[in-house]
Amino acid sequence: MTNTNDSFVGKWRCQYTYPSLAHNGHDSGEFELQAYKRGSQLLFESVPNDEGSSLLVRMSVDGRVASGNWEEHTSPTGSYNGTMFTGTFQLQVDAANQRMAGKWAGVQHDKDLKQASVHTGTVSLDKID
Secondary structure (H helix, E strand, C coil): EEEHHHHCCCCEEEEEEEECCCCCCCEEEEEEEEEEECEEEEEEECCCCCCCCEEEEEEEEEEEEEEEEEEEECCCCCCCCCEEEEEEEEEEEECCCCCHHHHEEEEEEECCCCCCEEEEEEEEEEEEE
């Protein structure tokens, strides 16, 4: 059963982990997002930030499970030099529709080595208004 509740519309904070370039382990990132309903889907767009990075998320919510895809454009002055990353995710939605948490997966293309690898990490979205 698809969740058509308008309570998802509004501002959200997205926090996620990703493999580090500088050390073994993971680093974390954060975006503030504005959520909109587009038909049966939700669209989350990042609020402009000082770093010049952006995140776009498209998802469908079915009961207490949110699934979709994401596209991140990293900061042109950061470690990833404006690289675009894409992937998919699946999240558990809390009963109040105020928090979603789960895992993401995405492919990273290494231009120097001419190969691709799949990376995963954690992701959470918390409603902030």
